[in-house]
Amino acid sequence: QVQLAESGGGLVQAGGSLRLSCAASGRTFSRSAMGWFRQAPGKQRESVASIRWPSGATYYSDSVKGRFTISRDNAKNTVYLQMNSLKPEDTAVYYCAATLRIGVVAPLDPSEYNYWGQGTQVTVSS
Numbered sequence: 001q002v003q004l005a006e007s008g009g010g011l012v013q014a015g016g017s018l019r020l021s022c023a024a025s026g027r028t029f030s031r032s033a034m035g036w037f038r039q040a041p042g043k044q045r046e047s048v049a050s051i052r053w054p055s056g057a058t059y060y061s062d063s064v065k066g067r068f069t070i071s072r073d074n075a076k077n078t079v080y081l082q083m084n085s086l087k088p089e090d091t092a093v094y095y096c097a098a099t100l101r102i103g104v105v106a107p108l109d110p111s112e113y114n115y116w117g118q119g120t121q122v123t124v125s126s
Contacts, residue, residue, distance in 0.1 A: 002026045002115040004096045009120030012086055016124070020081040022096030022117060028077055030100045033107050036070060036081045038092035038122075047108035048094070049081060059107050064090075086124045093119040 008020040020036065035050030049070035050059045058070050069082040079096065097113035104112050 002028060002031065002098045002100065004098060004115060004117035006094065006096045006117045006120040009094060009122045011123045011125065014086060014088055014124055014126050016086050017082070017084045018086065018122060020083070020094055020096075020120060020122070022079045022081075024077045024079070024098060027100065028098075031098050032101055033104045033112070034072070034079045034096065034098045035107060035110075035113060036079075036094060037097060037110055037113075038090075038094045039119075040089075040092040043092075045095070045110055047110065050107040051079065052104070052107060057107075061108060083122070086122075088124045088126045090122060091124050092122060094122050095119045 003025045005023045012018050031053050033050055033052045036048040037045050038048050039045040047061045051070050067085045072079045096117040098115040099113045
């Protein structure tokens with residue numbers, strides 16, 4: 001089992017920045033990837049970014065590439081999502097996810113992940 005706790009959401013003006021954190025606990029030594037996903041009202045959950053273990057390879061959706069950065073702190077067992085140049089369309093609940101599956105094929109596919117946090121709200125005003 002892996003437990004995930006997100007933090008760092010809030011209200012920000014367009015063009016601003018936020019940093020989300022996801023603290024992981026439990027069977028974290030077995031994880032193969034962690035990711036950030038988001039869901040806006042009335043829309044499906046979509047991928048944002050992910051990072052593999054142990055390589056640290058990162059992946060981004062086209063909508064956030066160049067604006068968001070995913071990173072990790074192994075000592076703190078925490079994954080971060082630095083969000084810059086935020087747009088109103090980035091408004092959503094952001095979820096952290098982890099997977100223990102070996103050989104993740106599509107690290108941006110939500111179906112690859114079997115552990116999810118409760119989510120943190122990000123609201124970007126125009």
